[in-house]
Amino acid sequence: MTNLLYVERSGSIATLVFNRVDKKNSFSLAMFKKLGEILNDLENDQQVKLLILKGADETAFSSGADITEFLENRFSAQKAKDYNDATLESIEKLYRFPKPTIALIKTLAIGGGLELANSCDFRFATSGSKLGITAANIGIIYNLVSTKRLVNLIGITKTKELLYTAKLITAEQGKEIGLIDYIYPMEEIEEKCHEFAHQIIRKSSVANNGIKQVIQAIIDGDNEETKQIEELILDSFSSDDYKEGIQAFLEKRKPNFT
Structure with missing residues (x-):
């Protein structure tokens, strides 16, 4: 588990890295629980002024929850509640993390991956990255808290369109509706994200x-x-x-x- 989620440090900037690249950084239930533990540690670390979240390479930010677990961990109302409570607890910790946060999206942020990105203060994305919430493809009703967060970002109509159709949109389309804040080519995004982060931590x-x-x-x-x-x-x-x-x-x- 330590290798699937790990923290890099550069001065007062901490970077939480998703490292399950063979699964496009899909999150298992254990990873969601570990995320909450890491966030608690970083919150209490006085050296950390800002947190960046990203994938370990160019494969993906995160493709969301690991659907292969659903038949075991999310296949009845009670199991679904236990699963949802555990995952949403960690996502809520990220949303209410007391220090500035940036999601650095490369290539892909889908489902729970986009949910994590939407819980950050800012979203940087590489050109052409694909974004979406695909719950309607597997018959899941998207939770209220994350839906409200999406409404706050892009409005009611665009939220309905994104959720009803379960379509993937590009980072450029996401920027037009307020889902993405900044877009850069793959070779520039790390540098641009850190330049922005340094503008913040100098204050x-x-x-x-x-x-x-x-x-x-x-x-x-x-x-x-x-x-x-x-x-x-x-x-x-x-x-x-x-x-x-x-x-x-x-x-x-x-x-x-x-």
Whole structure:
């Protein structure tokens, strides 16, 4: 299992790598559970400022859940509930990961693979990559949480079209409807993704992690600041980042956030 999912580090950037290339990085139930454990570790790692998710090579980001397991792990209502609860728990951890996240999609992101990508803050894709949610091909009703996430990204009508038809669209088509943020050729995407990541990590993590929580509160339906959000904002004024930011401004230099 360690080899199927592993973490690479480059300074304060962690990259979670899907390494089941012979199966186009399809996720077994054990892999979904392991994903949750890795995310817990990275969340608590103070050295990590940003997380990138990607496939080990150009084969795929992920082709989704491993359907060959379904007859054993997902072939009755109770087994389906146990399976869904376990997988959605890890996907929800990714969605609510407290630090900025980027999905780096090469070639393919289908089903649960696209579900993982949609749980990230940003989606980079290689030119011509194929994207889709193919639940209708095997008679599965796509879950509400991930459907809502898709609606938030591309709207109701496009969500219905994508799910009803189970068709695959290109990264270019995905960008037109808001599913993909940036598209680059295969030979450029890693560099461009890391350039973008460095733009983020050079800024205050106190600010960016807090901004992520504020935006999430808005997505969750809050129209006014809760006590938790109010405290989060006020606490930032006593942070080391705030002191460094003010001092750098006064000294007319770039801040060095630690």
